[in-house]
Amino acid sequence: MQDKVLTADEVVAGLADGMTIGIGGWGSRRKPMALVRAILRSPLRDLTLVSYGGPDVGLLCAAGKLRKLVHGFVSLDSIPLDPHFRAARQRGELEVAEYDEGMVLAGLRAAAARLPFLPTRAGLGSDVMALNPELRTVTSPYADGEELVAMPALELDVALVHLNRADRYGNAQYLGPDPYFDDLFCAAAQRSYVSCEEIVPTERLLETGPPQSLLLNRTHTDGVVEAPNGAHFTSCVPDYGRDEEFQRHYAASAKPEAWEAFRAQFLDGDEQSYQKAVAAFHAAEPAVRRG
Numbered sequence: 001m002q003d004k005v006l007t008a009d010e011v012v013a014g015l016a017d018g019m020t021i022g023i024g025g026w027g028s029r030r031k032p033m034a035l036v037r038a039i040l041r042s043p044l045r046d047l048t049l050v051s052y053g054g055p056d057v058g059l060l061c062a063a064g065k066l067r068k069l070v071h072g073f074v075s076l077d078s079i080p081l082d083p084h085f086r087a088a089r090q091r092g093e094l095e096v097a098e099y100d101e102g103m104v105l106a107g108l109r110a111a112a113a114r115l116p117f118l119p120t121r122a123g124l125g126s127d128v129m130a131l132n133p134e135l136r137t138v139t140s141p142y143a144d145g146e147e148l149v150a151m152p153a154l155e156l157d158v159a160l161v162h163l164n165r166a167d168r169y170g171n172a173q174y175l176g177p178d179p180y181f182d183d184l185f186c187a188a189a190q191r192s193y194v195s196c197e198e199i200v201p202t203e204r205l206l207e208t209g210p211p212q213s214l215l216l217n218r219t220h221t222d223g224v225v226e227a228p229n230g231a232h233f234t235s236c237v238p239d240y241g242r243d244e245e246f247q248r249h250y251a252a253s254a255k256p257e258a259w260e261a262f263r264a265q266f267l268d269g270d271e272q273s274y275q276k277a278v279a280a281f282h283a284a285e286p287a288v289r290r291g
Contacts, residue, residue, distance in 0.1 A: 158191050
């Protein structure tokens with residue numbers, strides 16, 4: 001079997017301007033943030049992002065990496081709307097396709113099945129159709145004759161996901177409460193990369209969780225990155241929860257005078273520098289952190 005271990009920077013070095021990238025996770029939960037931070041360090045530009053969005057969207061907006069966003073929402077969960085995303089929308093910097101969450105799911109399923117579209121009821125009777133005039137409907141060929149949305153396939157050049165454990169060959173496991181459609185993101189993509197908290201021997205994957213927790217098999221992954229704390233500041237249950245204090249600090253950085261300082265402190269260095277800066281942030285006095 002092929003050893004697929006890579007570094008985050010090696011994964012990003014294989015990406016190109018203008019690609020369509022799908023990022024797994026959900027809101028501020030189990031996002032592949034170490035891979036996102038590697039994109040922030042790169043010269044990549046003009047990306048199209050497909051995401052059930054969280055701080056992955058906000059950070060890439062703040063860094064000017066995105067041309068287009070396809071999303072069902074962009075939320076930090078405990079903070080309803082990512083402020084960097086909101087600022088980018090208000091400045092008119094971003095092309096968007098705003099879909100119902102179920103429409104995004106149908107688009108991923110269509111791409112995973114290599115179909116041009118899938119019919120869905122999601123989006124009917126809402127402003128989604130008016131906001132996305134390129135969408136079409138189809139009529140059921142059966143006796144019901146129902147009109148349905150023809151959700152186009154959300155074809156991805158690359159998928160990036162974060163799971164709890166993986167082996168060197170690309171089999172990967174989630175141990176938290178939800179798979180967050182990470183397997184569909186990978187199936188919908190031409191290439192898929194998984195970061196994980198720990199790379200373990202294959203046999204340990206069956207020791208640490210039930211068989212259904214093995215969300216990804218090696219046929220759907222092209223690279224594995226060991227990234228301890230790599231979903232920070234989003235949650236990666238049961239390994240750790242969301243870093244609410246740091247998330248509030250991130251949200252406050254959307255103020256024009258604060259972003260450059262946040263980026264210099266946490267994002268201009270490598271992943272090791274980021275983790276050290278986060279530790280220093282938590283070790284600081286509360287008044288210093290607020291400043």
